[in-house]
């Protein structure tokens with residue numbers, strides 16, 4: 001269990017009243033298990049049942065404020081849904097994050113023999129090309145409201161990139177903890193922002209355990225530990241956007257990559273909230289979990305119909321999904337089960353093939369997590385788990401430039417010629433044939 005919730009630190013809890021105007025629609029925090037209520041502080045565990053805390057909104061107040069027209073009139077970033085995000089004032093960090101394209105994937109659909117296929121493409125999320133820019137925008141804006149001067153995270157890579165970048169822009173001190181064996185591009189993509197980057201000789205689960213201890217001693221905003229309830233809310237914007245971009249309609253099927261299990265459960269929460277607010281009809285969306293074969297505790301629990309998630313030791317090229325003991329694993333399983341979805345896992349070579357398939361058909365370069373999601377979608381369609389004539393959204397969560405090394409031995413040979421026409425003509429026939 002993580003450190004006691006009472007150690008949570010919030011230098012200023014009455015900021016909204018100080019400003020004289022409370023813009024917030026947030027009632028407080030609430031235990032996901034026993035329902036006990038807590039004030040808005042940098043805490044994350046229920047003191048009574050050790051359940052995780054979640055942000056609790058005043059939905060009837062939001063409903064009287066928020067319409068499709070108001071949302072549609074706002075700037076194209078995730079703050080267009082600000083009433084459903086856990087700030088007391090206006091956002092200060094990540095002002096350009098979110099509202100990534102939802103792309104009709106006609107070429108890939110033809111190959112998978114399905115009628116209506118979309119890619120939600122967070123490989124182009126601002127500023128660090130992954131969906132983590134959404135959660136970090138919310139977490140750091142909240143950390144600023146709490147008046148923290150230092151932010152931190154335990155990361156499998158993409159979170160490290162995003163906290164490093166957005167904390168630099170927000171003038172926050174930053175401590176980033178990563179497993180020592182991370183991809184070079186993810187290390188460089190953090191270091192360039194000059195954080196205190198600490199490579200821990202261990203896997204993510206060991207990094208995370210260490211960070212929980214650090215979080216209980218140092219008065220920092222650990223985005224995925226003591227301010228996790230706020231951080232996690234950022235993921236909801238992924239499904240708000242899908243619904244809005246489909247013309248205020250939920251898709252019938254969504255395939256989601258799972259690491260800690262937060263994104264998948266917040267995608268469902270987002271759709272349910274949109275329905276509660278009258279923005280969409282009741283969603284009948286089935287949600288599917290995708291994990292790499294070398295780290296698939298959630299997929300295994302779903303397939304074996306277990307309630308308990310057995311932790312694993314990750315061994316996969318999909319390092320961004322390599323969490324062997326997922327914090328929200330239980331909720332991920334519950335999301336899949338309660339929506340009538342399913343789950344699938346993908347081997348390392350299937351991940352590489354799927355990265356290439358998406359690139360060659362849709363012109364989108366995704367990292368290994370996207371390979372997992374595309375590969376799992378292909379299997380679920382082939383197995384008949386996802387019907388061919390219904391709407392399907394594949395969640396692409398980060399860019400391929402971040403994990404280029406996995407492709408090195410799997411691409412066509414580079415053609416080199418002398419700078420003259422004869423050299424070109426010599427290879428032209430070969431290329432054509």
Ligand SMILES: *Cc1c(COP(=O)(O)O)cnc(C)c1O
Nearest residue numbers: 158259260261262263369397398
């Ligand atoms: C973190 C991450 C995920 C999964 O997020 P969880 O909320 O931890 O399940 C998916 N894709 C990528 C690329 C990520 O970095």
Ligand SMILES: [Zn+2]
Nearest residue numbers: 031034046049
């Ligand atoms: Zn509780």
